[in-house]
Amino acid sequence: xxxxxxxxxxxxxxxxxxxxxxxxxxxxxxxxxxxxxxxxxxxxxxxxxxxxxxxxxxxxxxxxxxxxxxxxxxxxxxxxxxxxxxxxxxxxxxxxxxxxxxxxxxxxxxxxxxxxxxxxxxxxxxxxxxxxxxxxxxxxxxxxxxxxxxxxxxxxxxxxxxxxxxxxxxxxxxxxxxxxxxxxxxxxxxxxxxxxxxxxxxxxxxxxxx
Amino acid sequence: xxxxxxxxxxxxxxxxxxxxxxxxxxxxxxxxxxxxxxxxxxxxxxxxxxxxxxxxxxxxxxxxxxxxxxxxxxxxxxxxxxxxxxxxxxxxxxxxxxxxxxxxxxxxxxxxxxxxxxxxxxxxxxxxxxxxxxxxxxxxxxxxxxxxxxxxxxxxxxxxxxxxxxxxxxxxxxxxxxxxxxxxxxxxxxxxxxxxxxxxxxxxxxxxxx
DNA sequence: ACCTGAACACCGTTCAAGT
DNA sequence: ACCTGAACACCGTTCAAGT
Numbered sequence: 408x409x410x411x412x413x414x415x416x417x418x419x420x421x422x423x424x425x426x427x428x429x430x431x432x433x434x435x436x437x438x439x440x441x442x443x444x445x446x447x448x449x450x451x452x453x454x455x456x457x458x459x460x461x462x463x464x465x466x467x468x469x470x471x472x473x474x475x476x477x478x479x480x481x482x483x484x485x486x487x488x489x490x491x492x493x494x495x496x497x498x499x500x501x502x503x504x505x506x507x508x509x510x511x512x513x514x515x516x517x518x519x520x521x522x523x524x525x526x527x528x529x530x531x532x533x534x535x536x537x538x539x540x541x542x543x544x545x546x547x548x549x550x551x552x553x554x555x556x557x558x559x560x561x562x563x564x565x566x567x568x569x570x571x572x573x574x575x576x577x578x579x580x581x582x583x584x585x586x587x588x589x590x591x592x593x594x595x596x597x598x599x600x601x602x603x604x605x606x607x608x609x610x611x612x613x614x615x616x617x
Numbered sequence: 618x619x620x621x622x623x624x625x626x627x628x629x630x631x632x633x634x635x636x637x638x639x640x641x642x643x644x645x646x647x648x649x650x651x652x653x654x655x656x657x658x659x660x661x662x663x664x665x666x667x668x669x670x671x672x673x674x675x676x677x678x679x680x681x682x683x684x685x686x687x688x689x690x691x692x693x694x695x696x697x698x699x700x701x702x703x704x705x706x707x708x709x710x711x712x713x714x715x716x717x718x719x720x721x722x723x724x725x726x727x728x729x730x731x732x733x734x735x736x737x738x739x740x741x742x743x744x745x746x747x748x749x750x751x752x753x754x755x756x757x758x759x760x761x762x763x764x765x766x767x768x769x770x771x772x773x774x775x776x777x778x779x780x781x782x783x784x785x786x787x788x789x790x791x792x793x794x795x796x797x798x799x800x801x802x803x804x805x806x807x808x809x810x811x812x813x814x815x816x817x818x819x820x821x822x823x824x825x826x827x
Numbered sequence: 828a829c830c831t832g833a834a835c836a837c838c839g840t841t842c843a844a845g846t
Numbered sequence: 847a848c849c850t851g852a853a854c855a856c857c858g859t860t861c862a863a864g865t
Contacts, residue, residue: 422842425848440714441736441739442735443679446837446838446839447838447840448837448838448839455851456850456852457839457849457850457851457853458838459840459841459842459849459851460848461851462839462840462841463847463849467839467840468838468839468840469653517734521731521734521735521736524792525652525731525796526651526728526731526734526796527796527797527798529651530794531797539778541798543800545692545800554855564815565802566797567799567800567802568812568815569815571798571802571812571817572786572790572815572816573787573789573792573795573800574793574825575789575790575792575816576782576786576789578786578788578789578792578793579784579785579786579787579788579790579792580781580782582788582789583781583784583786583788584739584794586734586735586736586737586739587737588734588737588751588781588784589756589781590755590777591773592777592778599779602778603783605774605778605782606782607777608823609757609782609820609823609824610819612820612822612823612825612852613819613820613822613823614822615822618847635829640843656856656857656858657857657858657859658856659857667830667833668829668832668833668857668858668859669832669861670830670831672858672859673828673830676864677858677859678857678858708836783854
């Protein structure tokens with residue numbers, strides 16, 4: 408209901424911040440066993456509370472999932488920011504760092520990633536938090552494009568549209584990799600890095616100012 | 618080509634080819650109401666059989682989902698083949714047709730698309746059919762790249778890797794569109810077409826022979 | 828050979844009752 | 847204010863029994 412981006416510390420009752428505990432447990436179950444195994448009762452079990460307790464913090468299972476997704480987008484945004492913000496390299500290298508960050512997030516959180524991009528429209532309607540979180544990621548891509556344009560590196564055009572092209576390629580690549588759809592090319596870590604480099608090159612060429 | 622796997626023809630009993638009927642019903646439920654609503658009992662209901670009947674044709678719910686996914690990949694492959702096969706236009710136009718076909722498939726079957734790229738690795742292990750079906754799509758992309766290379770249009774390099782770049786961009790774009798993540802740029806059909814054109818351009822530039 | 832109906836374990840959700 | 851335990855409807859899955 409409220410925006411929970413800050414570390415607030417509600418007074419511990421039986422279990423401290425149960426909401427946060429449930430979310431952490433949920434992320435754990437999700438990554439360990441997949442969505443099919445993500446049961447509210449199991450999450451409650453892990454948190455050491457009764458199966459009815461989660462309903463004090465989430466309207467239903469959908470709202471709980473939305474909370475996990477929200478966290479997911481904020482974490483992804485953080486990783487992206489770290490990757491592109493702390494580097495004073497050439498733009499090509501920054502783009503590669505961005506790509507690496509995105510792909511590695513997907514590899515580290517494949518199930519979360521799948522849920523983050525599964526029926527978002529519905530979840531955004533019922534959860535303002537999810538909407539804000541997706542915007543955080545979206546804005547990062549747009550900023551990157553606009554920076555590139557202001558330096559004369561990126562072709563002119565609607566920055567939102569060009570940002571979507573970058574996002575699309577990084578996302579698609581990440582999905583193909585975690586779904587093992589790139590075959591032998593990414594079966595090893597070195598292959599993944601090579602794939603990232605190739606994507607970065609194609610993007611850089613394709614987006615560059617002519 | 619509409620070659621849809623090996624056609625077995627079990628003789629009609631009470632309901633004709635129940636297996637196929639169940640799959641059609643399943644695809645219907647999935648697209649109408651999403652994965653959460655995809656229940657074997659509901660599918661059986663729609664097919665007019667008891668809730669136990671599906672177990673004569675599928676080991677469990679997972680195997681049923683795998684069957685839907687398999688159909689999904691073959692249909693996607695068909696659409697792609699149609700798009701690139703029947704056109705004698707310039708390669709740029711063919712690429713755009715390919716992109717359109719992919720995106721439109723996603724728009725027409727968003728839930729199926731999400732399931733097709735959700736936990737594929739696990740499903741491929743238990744379902745050879747799914748593996749073959751994904752290969753059918755994968756090969757199409759590779760062929761397209763190799764054709765481009767042989768004509769000197771596409772840069773040299775591992776064709777599988779370059780094929781993955783194309784697939785990645787088209788897939789990512791499709792996901793962003795169906796998840797409403799490209800914002801206003803694709804809220805109307807015209808916006809989607811423009812987005813497709815931009816992606817195609819970037820791809821063509823990025824992949825071209827230098 | 829193919830399907831049914833009862834049965835079982837388990838989940839999401841609700842609610843009166845506890846601390 | 848926050849959590850528990852019983853209760854309910856419904857799902858996935860199994861299996862003996864029907865045609």
